[in-house]
Amino acid sequence: MKKTIALLLLFKSISFAQTPKIEVKNVQKHIEYLASDKLEGRGTGTEGGKTAAKYLEKQFKKIGLKPYGDKETFLQEFPAKKGLPPNISYVQATNVVGFLDNGSDKTIVIGAHYDHLGKGDQGSSLEANSVGSIHNGADDNASGTAGLIEMAKFYAKNKIKEKHNFLFIGFSGEELGLIGSKYYADNATIDLKTVNCMINMDMIGRYRDDKGLTIGGWGTSSFWGKNIPQLAINQSVKYNVDSAGIGPSDHTSFYLKNLPVLFFFTGAHQEYHKPSDDANLINYEGEVKVLELAKSVIKKIEESPKLDFIQVANNPHAGNARSSFKVTMGIIPDYAYDKGGVRIDGVTKGRPAEKAGLQAGDVILKLGENSTSDVQEYMKALGKFEKGQTIDAEVKRGAEKVILKITF
Structure with missing residues (x-):
């Protein structure tokens, strides 16, 4: 024993x-x-x-x-x-x-x-x-x-x-x-x-x-x-x-x-x-x-079967959680893009960018009268807008330029 x-x-x-x-x-x-x-x-x-x-x-x-x-x-x-x-x-x-x-x-x-x-x-x-x-x-x-x-x-x-x-x-x-x-x-x-x-x-x-x-x-x-x-x-x-x-x-x-x-x-x-x-x-x-x-x-x-994937209608400030802007667009910028403008990596469902028709791959050239030559200029431009305001966004999509109306 x-x-x-x-x-x-x-x-x-x-x-x-x-x-x-x-x-x-x-x-x-x-x-x-x-x-x-x-x-x-x-x-x-x-x-x-x-x-x-x-x-x-x-x-x-x-x-x-x-x-x-x-x-x-x-x-x-x-x-x-x-x-x-x-x-x-x-x-x-x-x-x-x-x-x-x-x-x-x-x-x-x-x-x-x-x-x-x-x-x-x-x-x-x-x-x-x-x-x-x-x-x-x-x-x-x-x-x-x-x-x-x-x-x-x-x-x-x-x-x-x-x-x-x-x-x-x-x-x-x-x-x-x-x-x-x-x-x-x-x-x-x-x-x-x-x-x-x-x-x-x-x-x-x-x-x-x-x-x-x-x-x-x-x-x-x-x-x-x-x-x-x-x-x-x-x-x-x-x-x-x-x-x-x-x-x-x-x-x-x-x-x-x-x-x-x-x-x-x-x-x-x-x-x-x-x-x-x-x-x-x-x-x-x-x-x-x-x-x-x-x-x-x-x-x-x-112990479980393969996980399902759900596309989420995200929090309005997702992706901008450490900022203090009055408005957000609901995009994920491509921070590495350096060919002029802000290229969009992703668009958040239900937010102003998606409602305006912006898509992944679009390049934002202007917001209102403000040039957005890079992410820093985009941030500066975003800080000038108020909730409820509608502006024109100049966007490059492929070889074309389009104007989309964004309401914050």
């Missing part, structure tokens, strides 16, 4: 050892490195940004993922425009892509952007006179990047062969307008038809029990609403939902490819886009709680 008990205990200890856990200390290690002054804010195309990409590449190699960028590497390079006039520069940015091949015909994409604002010279800092100050971006988005690494480690090391493959992507250029995720979605290294869903983690480091977690993309599949409420109760996670598939983070690029998306976000705070977004303010235990919820959602996906 003693021998039997000993064998059972040994078996249990071996089984436990083979089941990896996402540990607070590992999440903290990643964030403290990525958000250290050494990386100088991980600005897109900067040395600090390249160092962050190398760190992510090293972690993917160590975990044992397959390189799934370009030319059998983990890296997928793309051009990026950054800065504000007259200080515009062009840099090479890099997505970091790793694949866990379980031999399935279905794949789950898990993503997080690793770039931030560098030294405040990209035009997005909310701190006055902050150019030259390092914006460490611990929550935005070293937190999501740490989660990406630890999720990859869990699925690669858990000794269970899931029914899905996993594609893990660290995006660059998110802070410049989601250009890294857009580039990947337009130049995917897997067949997007095999993707069951995309899960995005952006700013997941400030979970509070009183405030909870915001779960975006809720309306993009009926699966989320049917399953997540009970999973959240089981893990004592308070949450609120945003139905939109379009929003100010990288899941948008996959939603626009007609894929169900899920977006984990623990909320804005007074350090957002300021030099004070530092590692000592992260709730590491809370982040692990968010990651455990993500794991439970994936486990449920594993």
Whole structure:
């Protein structure tokens, strides 16, 4: 009997050892490195940004993922425009892509952007006179990047062969307008038809029990609403939902490819886009709680048929959630487009642009009397209009120019 008990205990200890856990200390290690002054804010195309990409590449190699960028590497390079006039520069940015091949015909994409604002010279800092100050971006988005690494480690090391493959992507250029995720979605290294869903983690480091977690993309599949409420109760996670598939983070690029998306976000705070977004303010235990919820959602996906996709009538401010305009059009601009005008990547159902007849691929040349030669000029023009106002929009559609009336 003693021998039997000993064998059972040994078996249990071996089984436990083979089941990896996402540990607070590992999440903290990643964030403290990525958000250290050494990386100088991980600005897109900067040395600090390249160092962050190398760190992510090293972690993917160590975990044992397959390189799934370009030319059998983990890296997928793309051009990026950054800065504000007259200080515009062009840099090479890099997505970091790793694949866990379980031999399935279905794949789950898990993503997080690793770039931030560098030294405040990209035009997005909310701190006055902050150019030259390092914006460490611990929550935005070293937190999501740490989660990406630890999720990859869990699925690669858990000794269970899931029914899905996993594609893990660290995006660059998110802070410049989601250009890294857009580039990947337009130049995917897997067949997007095999993707069951995309899960995005952006700013997941400030979970509070009183405030909870915001779960975006809720309306993009009926699966989320049917399953997540009970999973959240089981893990004592308070949450609120945003139905939109379009929003100010990288899941948008996959939603626009007609894929169900899920977006984990623990909320804005007074350090957002300021030099004070530092590692000592992260709730590491809370982040692990968010990651455990993500794991439970994936486990449920594993047990279920292919997810349905729903096109959502999005929140009026989806895609402009961090702006303070009186009006919105409901478009997703192509931030990488530099041939004059603002090219539309996507149009939100039920919003002024869609009602006026604007379509993906259209290039907006003028709003009223205001030229929209690029995204910055478009933003300036948009800020001049009032709710209820009707204006003419000059639009290039293919080789033709058309005038459309937009009512805000």
